Amino acid sequence: MASHRRPKQTSRARVTVLTTAAAAAVVLSSQAANAAPSEKPSKDEVKTKVDKLYEEAEQATEKYNGAKEKQEKLQKEISTIQDNVARGQEELNELRDSIGMAAAAQYRTGSIDSSLQLFLSSDPDDYLDKASTADQLSAQQVEALKKIQEKQRELAQERSEASGKLTDLASTRTELGKKKKEVQGKLAEAQKLLNSLTAAEKAALAAADARASRSSTARVDLSGAPAGSSRAMAAFQAAQSKIGSPYVYGATGPSSFDCSGLTSWAYAQAGVGIPRTSQAQANAGTRIYSQSDLQVGDLVIFYGDLHHVGFYAGNGQVLHAPRTGTVVRYESINNMPFQFGVRI
16 A cells, blocks of 8 residues: 655745845855955055154154153163262271271270270161260260261162162163054054055155155255354254265164254254253244244254154255155255244
8 A cells, every 4th residue: 555645844944044044145245246346545545644654653753762861861870879879888888997996996905985885786876876975975986976877878868769760760661662662663564555555656656755855955045044043053054964864763863863863963063962852852942933933053843742853944944854764854844733943
């Protein structure tokens, strides 16, 4: 007798899953077909991004310079304190030796008094409190012990000061490392963007940069520009002698510079010491808020956080070390947000 079994039906759940998967595949396929390929940034977009990265790198550079300057200052101060402590310890030892020799002489004669016995076996502060009150010390011994007390206090204070500065130095070194890493990261990111350009695009950017530099150089007219003081002019001329020198972050010359490295080096050649960073240089003289009042040799400060500095070169031009990948050159003062001038 034939079997009359119903044919096995596909479960409703399985049909739903398959249908959903098929629909999703169609949607994804459609999206993939219609999606526009990721567009490579244009030459101008790359330049904008790179310029921003270079600006951020320079901000970090000036903070790096500040930390480096602080580190060098702390190292000198610590070295001086340590020298003072060493000399002070020698003086203290000599004072103690003189008291010890007096005690030894009295011991040999069998006449060592209670005052020296007390000194040799207790704290000098306690000794003076007790012994001087009891009128047990000679004037010479009192004076010697006072000197020992004073020297001990000086040494304790200097050692404490040195300890505090060493802690500050360790913190400054950590900050220096962070800023150096930040600068290097920004520069590496900028270089990666530049490497994405074709040879022709790189050449076009370089040509545009060169044209702008030539144009600024042509506009410099020192004969008609108001000159600064003799020392300001000497500093400016020193900076002029470095036109074409490469920008290197943290560099202070004589073969490469960053922005504040150039200005501080140039003024040093004129016999004038100014601070290392652009922010500190902004407070190193009289501020000139009107561009029309600037004189050749004045410092010119740019950006709200004062992270860039150059020399005023007359006729609306500045002489400065712009950024990584460039050299010391002239540039329009209007290419950056002018804040004020500084007359040293």
